[in-house]
Amino acid sequence: MKLNEWQTDSEYVALVSDLLARPEVQHLADFTQHHNNTRLDHSLSVSFDSYKIAKRRGWNYQAVARAGLLHDLFYYDWRTTKFDLGTHAFIHPRVSLRNAEKLTELSDMEKDIILKHMFGLTMALPKYKESLLVSMVDDYEAVHEYSGHVHTKWHAFVQRMKTANSTL
Numbered sequence: 001m002k003l004n005e006w007q008t009d010s011e012y013v014a015l016v017s018d019l020l021a022r023p024e025v026q027h028l029a030d031f032t033q034h035h036n037n038t039r040l041d042h043s044l045s046v047s048f049d050s051y052k053i054a055k056r057r058g059w060n061y062q063a064v065a066r067a068g069l070l071h072d073l074f075y076y077d078w079r080t081t082k083f084d085l086g087t088h089a090f091i092h093p094r095v096s097l098r099n100a101e102k103l104t105e106l107s108d109m110e111k112d113i114i115l116k117h118m119f120g121l122t123m124a125l126p127k128y129k130e131s132l133l134v135s136m137v138d139d140y141e142a143v144h145e146y147s148g149h150v151h152t153k154w155h156a157f158v159q160r161m162k163t164a165n166s167t168l
Contacts, residue, residue: 006044015061049140054130054133060128068134075099097115120135
C-alpha cells in the first residue's frame with residue numbers, strides 16, 4: 001500500500017472511521033511494528049490491502065477492513081515482553097481480540113479474523129476465507145516492511161564500501 005492511499009477511498013474510510021477516531025487505535029502509532037513502521041501503519045496496510053482484495057472477490061470486505069485494522073490491537077513491545085503462557089505469536093491475537101471487544105461490537109467473522117491472523121505460525125485454523133486472507137496479507141505486509149528495513153541497511157552498507165574503496 002502506498003502511504004496514506006487508504007485516505008482516498010471514501011468507502012473504506014467510512015467503514016473504519018469510527019475505529020480510527022478512538023484513542024485506543026491511535027495509540028498504536030506509538031509502537032514500532034517492523035522496524036520502520038508503526039503498529040498503526042502496519043494495521044492500516046493489512047486492513048486496506050485485505051479490503052481491496054476482498055471487495056474485488058465479492059467477499060465480506062466490511063469485516064475484513066474492520067478486523068484487519070484491529071488485528072494487532074495490543075500495547076506492548078513484542079520484542080521485549082515475555083509471557084509465561086506462550087510466545088507473542090500465540091498470545092497477542094487473544095489480547096487483540098479482548099481489546100477490540102472493548103471498543104466495538106464484533107461479528108463472529110471479525111472475531112475469527114483477529115483470533116486466527118497468525119495462522120501458519122499457529123495451528124488455529126481460520127473458519128472463513130476472509131480470515132485466511134487477512135492472515136496472508138498480514139504475512140505479506142510484515143515481509144514487505146522488514147525487507148524495506150533490510151534494503152535500507154544494505155544500501156547504507158554498499159555506500160560505506162564505495163566510500164572506503166574510493167579512499168584507497
